[in-house]
Amino acid sequence: MTASHVPVLAGELIEALDPRPGEIAVDCTFGAGGHARLVAERLGPGGTLIAIDRDPVAESHFEAFAAEVPCQTRFLSASFADGLRQLVAEGVKADLVYVDLGISSMQVDTWERGFSYSYDAPLDMRMDPEQELDAREVVNTWPERRIAQALREYGDERYAGPIARAIVAARESRVIETTSDLVEIISGAIPARARFAGGHPAKRSFQAIRIAVNDELGQLDTALPLAWAVLRENGRFAGISFHSGEDRRVKRFLAARAQGCTCPPELPVCVCGRTPEAELVSRRAIAPTAGEVGSNPRSASARMRAARKLREGTE
Known part of the structure; x- marks a missing residue:
């Protein structure tokens, strides 16, 4: 038996991503589709949601989800790193890319999976x-x-x-x-x-x-640059993590892309020419409210970081 899945930081994710009609979104860790449903409702009939998950149970949830949401849908049965790699190879460009790391309620509460x-x-x-x-x-x-x-x-x-x-x-x-x-x-x-x-x-x-x-941290190290490559200019990225190692990786990745001039402070003018390729939504990680933690204790360790892509990088 599985408990109903409650997506964490749902309102905060929607605020950071700001899904709009007709846009393309990539849900890198579909799970039971809690976040995806909220995004899909805002994409409308002209939008597309691409879901990625390596868990076959997630694919069965997706079949019901796809029949109910207004936007176009597509499912990739793969780890989020492999799924993003496939999208990069296809030349897909998305307006929204988000990842909900860790484990979902449907996995925890399915006792036989250990x-x-x-x-x-x-x-x-x-x-x-x-x-x-x-x-x-x-x-x-x-x-x-x-x-x-x-x-x-x-x-x-x-x-x-x-x-x-x-x-x-x-x-x-x-x-x-x-x-x-x-x-x-x-x-x-x-x-x-x-x-x-x-x-x-x-x-x-x-x-x-x-x-x-x-290999969750190895997957994340591989996936972050791929997620950024899939994102188009002015696209929005969000990552929800539940472990300090995950959060550090997302923080460092986004901070590196939000950094501008790297010249020594003693130089009177910039000679490196570096400009930021990301704008952070918040300098600090976004945590769940006390109310959310009270109603869903599993959300307590969740942290979200988000950014807008300003330009393509030169790396």
């Missing part, structure tokens, strides 16, 4: 069920050092070392098969006083393993 620490299920966590690497392989075959690095980098897990050691010790006597097995190992590796200090003790580790399984 994304959640709240359900007992086989260890999986693949967004694309066809890919080979899954969570079971990560916890049962990766070296201790690599597991600890993933927990630290992708989950900001303070006890990454002890958890990685506990995983490796446990798998010496049995294969770690289920989410409950992993939760038990993680909980036992964390000191009792800290076990529930920051929410569920397995929350950060599950996030880290999921990111590793799906």
